[in-house]
Amino acid sequence: MVEKPVGKIYPIFYYIGIVILSLAATEVIPLLTSVFSAEWRMSLIYVFTVSVAASVGAGFMLIGYKHRMLKLGWGEGMMVASGAWLLGMLLCALPFYMSGNYLSYLDSCFDVMSGLTTTGVIMVQDLDHLSNGLNMWRFILTFLGGQGMVVLALTFLTKNTAGVYKFYAGEGKDERLMPNAVSTAKNIWYISLLYLAVGTFCMFFAGLAAGLPVSKALLHGVWIYMSAWSTGGFAPMSQNILYYHSAAYEIASVVFFVLGSFNFALHYSVLTGKRKELRKNIETVSFSITLTVLFLITAFGLMKNNVYPDMVALFRKGFYQLASAHTTTGFMSVYARQLFHEWGDIALFGMIVAMLFGGSACSTAGGFKGLRIGIIFNTFKFELRRMMLPESRVTEQKIHHINDVVLSDSAVRSAFMIVTAYVITFAIGTVGGMMAGFPFGMAAFESASVTGNVGLSIGIVSPTIPALLKMLYIFIMWIARLEFMSVLALAAYFVGKVREKCA
Amino acid sequence: MNKYIGKTALGIIVEVFFSALLIGMGLAVSLLIIW
Numbered sequence: 404m405v406e407k408p409v410g411k412i413y414p415i416f417y418y419i420g421i422v423i424l425s426l427a428a429t430e431v432i433p434l435l436t437s438v439f440s441a442e443w444r445m446s447l448i449y450v451f452t453v454s455v456a457a458s459v460g461a462g463f464m465l466i467g468y469k470h471r472m473l474k475l476g477w478g479e480g481m482m483v484a485s486g487a488w489l490l491g492m493l494l495c496a497l498p499f500y501m502s503g504n505y506l507s508y509l510d511s512c513f514d515v516m517s518g519l520t521t522t523g524v525i526m527v528q529d530l531d532h533l534s535n536g537l538n539m540w541r542f543i544l545t546f547l548g549g550q551g552m553v554v555l556a557l558t559f560l561t562k563n564t565a566g567v568y569k570f571y572a573g574e575g576k577d578e579r580l581m582p583n584a585v586s587t588a589k590n591i592w593y594i595s596l597l598y599l600a601v602g603t604f605c606m607f608f609a610g611l612a613a614g615l616p617v618s619k620a621l622l623h624g625v626w627i628y629m630s631a632w633s634t635g636g637f638a639p640m641s642q643n644i645l646y647y648h649s650a651a652y653e654i655a656s657v658v659f660f661v662l663g664s665f666n667f668a669l670h671y672s673v674l675t676g677k678r679k680e681l682r683k684n685i686e687t688v689s690f691s692i693t694l695t696v697l698f699l700i701t702a703f704g705l706m707k708n709n710v711y712p713d714m715v716a717l718f719r720k721g722f723y724q725l726a727s728a729h730t731t732t733g734f735m736s737v738y739a740r741q742l743f744h745e746w747g748d749i750a751l752f753g754m755i756v757a758m759l760f761g762g763s764a765c766s767t768a769g770g771f772k773g774l775r776i777g778i779i780f781n782t783f784k785f786e787l788r789r790m791m792l793p794e795s796r797v798t799e800q801k802i803h804h805i806n807d808v809v810l811s812d813s814a815v816r817s818a819f820m821i822v823t824a825y826v827i828t829f830a831i832g833t834v835g836g837m838m839a840g841f842p843f844g845m846a847a848f849e850s851a852s853v854t855g856n857v858g859l860s861i862g863i864v865s866p867t868i869p870a871l872l873k874m875l876y877i878f879i880m881w882i883a884r885l886e887f888m889s890v891l892a893l894a895a896y897f898v899g900k901v902r903e904k905c906a
Numbered sequence: 907m908n909k910y911i912g913k914t915a916l917g918i919i920v921e922v923f924f925s926a927l928l929i930g931m932g933l934a935v936s937l938l939i940i941w
Contacts, residue, residue: 601918654929661925674917681924695931702939714933714940722932 414475415482417467422487423460425556426495427453432543433498437536445502445536452497459494481889482896484553484574488881489893491552492516495544502537504528506866509873514541516877519548520884521767523636523733523858524849524876526866530641535622538639542626548884549633549663549767550595554588574885591667594674595632602628602659606652613649627652631659633767636733636858643735644723653719656734657726664690664730664762666774668805685781685802686763686773693760693776694729697753701725704749721750724859729757731769733858742861743845751861755848758855759829769856769883771825775818777802782815824887828879829854835875836863853879 434449475483492515499511510526517524518541527533533541547555551574603621606628610620623639630637640646644653662670669687672680681687702721711717720737727734742751761770785800800810829850836846841863849863853876864876882890 597914598918657929658922658925661928662921665921670917670921673921674914676913676917678917678920681920687924691928691931694928695935698932698935699939702935706939712940714936717940718933718936722929722936726928726932 411470411473411475411479413467413470414473415467415479415486416463417471418475418483419487419490420460420463420465420467422483422553422556423456423463423490423494425460426491426547426552427456427460429543429547430456430495430498430540433536433540436539437534440535442534442536445498445534448498448501449536452494452501455497456494459490478892478895481892485881485885485889485893487553487556488519488885492519492877492881495519495540498537498540499527502534504533504537509870510866513873513877515544516880517858518544518635518637519552520856520880521545521549521633521635521731521769521858522853522856522880522884523630524852524860524864525637526864526873528866530639533639538622538626541637542629542635545633545635545637546595546629549635550591551588555592574889590671594667594670598632598659598662599628602632605655605659609649609651609655610647612651613647615647627656628659631656631732631734632663634660634663634730634732634762634769634856635767636727638734645736645738650719653723653736657723660730660732660734661726664732664766664768666763666765668765669763672805680805683803685777685804689773689777689780690729690763693757693773694726697729697757697760698722698725701750701753701757704747704751704753707749708745708747710745710747710750725754725757728754728857728859729760729762731758731761731855731857733852735859739860739862742848742859748844751844751848754859755851758851758857758859759825761855761857769854771822774804775822777804778810778815778818779822781810782818821886825854825883828883832875832879835872839863839869839872849876850879854883856880856884
């Protein structure tokens with residue numbers, strides 16, 4: 404996909420500027436939350452950080468304004484996506500850092516990247532007493548990152564609709580719900596906002612049933628819904644979902660994070676009347692099979708260690724954690740240390756595989772994605788048939804994904820290539836964790852969690868880990884969320900520039 | 907318009923039902939393993 408060294412740097416600045424400006428505009432929501440909650444110090448911080456983000460965004464736009472009509476290639480489109488995410492992280496971390504709830508700016512950047520990539524691992528101090536304004540910003544970052552912030556900004560704010568598909572693909576959402584990329588992105592947002600209303604309503608009542616006061620039930624309902632739908636994993640309390648001690652809250656959150664992990668093209672089909680797609684689609688079939696098999700493995704491991712001796716506990720702890728891992732959400736209803744000390748190797752193996760498999764393509768989820776797992780499984784089946792049957796009987800390799808699709812060699816190659824890239828990234832993360840002094844099991848679990856943008860933690864991620872490991876995890880979350888190509892395009896640009904200088 | 911709203915609402919119900927089926931699978935496997 405990276406065709407050539409990128410030459411049109413000015414329009415890239417222009418589009419990144421638009422994204423940053425739209426992030427500054429979004430930051431007004433937590434500002435208003437702070438004002439309504441009478442959090443005056445936080446309100447002043449937001450006034451300052453909104454101004455900084457707006458100035459940087461406007462500056463970038465001005466640099467590229469003259470060249471905004473230049474047609475961008477694939478490499479440049481991908482650089483807009485990866486560059487905006489990187490600069491966005493640095494600017495969105497300002498309110499976090501200035502709030503005083505983080506020990507360093509690196510920790511703030513870590514949480515922003517964790518939010519934007521819908522991962523959910525955290526470095527924040529004293530989470531239970533965070534201001535409403537800061538919490539709102541955490542969940543908005545997750546919600547924006549899940550649907551795609553670059554796509555949001557560029558589809559609603561630019562007229563250059565022809566180039567938008569390149570940004571859209573650069574952000575890891577390379578499917579078209581509609582023939583045109585702008586309508587596709589708008590539909591993604593309509594579906595998300597429709598579910599935001601339904602989900603908040605359900606979580607609000609689940610919160611009331613769990614005994615929360617009305618205002619808290621409403622705020623926590625919005626936040627937990629945003630986090631569940633985006634498969635994010637952030638929660639307003641340090642005990643995560645365990646804080647609520649409510650079966651209704653857990654079941655409602657499972658429903659929404661499972662739905663959030665589905666492909667937007669699937670949602671669009673079902674919501675426009677093609678309901679049979681749910682049982683025919685390769686991703687739902689693949690997800691149902693892998694979820695069942697991996698839960699069997701995990702439940703067997705938990706039974707072997709006699710961790711949860713009754714059915715309700717096995718379901719509420721074992722299934723909840725596994726579903727959260729497989730959809731790459733990261734909500735936890737157990738403590739991190741319980742995973743390491745109680746669960747045992749078999750159950751942790753099931754969890755690691757689930758985290759790496761992940762949810763659906765073109766969804767808010769991370770991991771290999773069900774579509775690629777389906778394609779790879781289908782390829783093995785096809786090759787086996789080709790060996791067993793006479794050549795004339797084996798024609799073409801087909802899958803069902805919205806329509807019946809004949810698989811080309813390049814689609815199969817691309818699936819294998821991206822899965823290989825995920826496995827290599829997972830291996831690098833594991834080695835990084837071990838080099839920081841953690842045992843293999845813990846390092847592999849945490850690496851699978853950041854590679855799959857999951858957010859479950861076995862206890863490694865904390866402000867006390869070495870800065871290099873924090874930076875490695877930030878890099879892994881970023882590259883895995885954007886599915887490698889756009890970050891590689893950015894890297895190729897800088898390598899090209901260095902070569903030019905050296906030549 | 908009503909037809910469109912009806913189709914969308916039915917779509918949401920079907921999706922939630924499918925998600926509930928997966929939760930049911932989790933319950934069934936828990937029961938199976940405990941037995």
